Amino acid sequence: MSNFTKQQSEQMDFERLLRSALDVIRSTYDYLDVSERILFRRIYYSPKFIDRAEITLLGAIRVGPAACESAVSLAGTLVHEEFHLRQPLLWRTWSFWRGIWRREHTMKWLEWPAYRQQISFLLAAARQGFPEAGSEAREVLESFRFYYGEPEDAEFLAQHGFGR
Ligand SMILES: [Zn+2]
Numbered sequence: 333m334s335n336f337t338k339q340q341s342e343q344m345d346f347e348r349l350l351r352s353a354l355d356v357i358r359s360t361y362d363y364l365d366v367s368e369r370i371l372f373r374r375i376y377y378s379p380k381f382i383d384r385a386e387i388t389l390l391g392a393i394r395v396g397p398a399a400c401e402s403a404v405s406l407a408g409t410l411v412h413e414e415f416h417l418r419q420p421l422l423w424r425t426w427s428f429w430r431g432i433w434r435r436e437h438t439m440k441w442l443e444w445p446a447y448r449q450q451i452s453f454l455l456a457a458a459r460q461g462f463p464e465a466g467s468e469a470r471e472v473l474e475s476f477r478f479y480y481g482e483p484e485d486a487e488f489l490a491q492h493g494f495g496r
Pocket residue numbers: 412416443446
């Protein structure tokens with residue numbers, strides 16, 4: 333019989349997955365600096381958190397079970413959240429008022445650059461020996477479209493064969 337509680341074993345599974353996710357980022361060409369920036373952050377697992385992840389006011393990254401399907405999926409989420417940590421606060425304000433003005437989701441303008449980073453990373457990882465990252469990139473784009481609408485970035489979409 334195991335002496336570990338369910339919570340402890342979930343925590344250990346998360347730590348193992350986190351190490352693999354960081355390996356995926358580190359071994360993707362041009363993402364070494366991103367992996368180093370992520371290593372400086374506190375990253376913690378929150379079993380009841382319903383979103384994939386969020387950043388906290390103290391600059392930590394909180395991760396929920398939805399982001400933990402695979403190392404590649406978690407890696408993409410960490411790249412996304414690390415980008416948010418570097419966004420100036422004014423960006424959020426700007427996104428909010430732009431959304432009101434244009435009757436769009438108020439976080440659309442804040443979220444697209446982070447999604448774009450995540451998708452670019454996943455496509456790079458797919459070329460680097462993590463083929464499952466290609467379908468993950470498409471799923472990430474579809475979830476953006478579902479929550480926020482069509483990204484206003486036709487050039488990026490066309491460049492990666494995601495045009496409509
Ligand atoms: Zn985000």
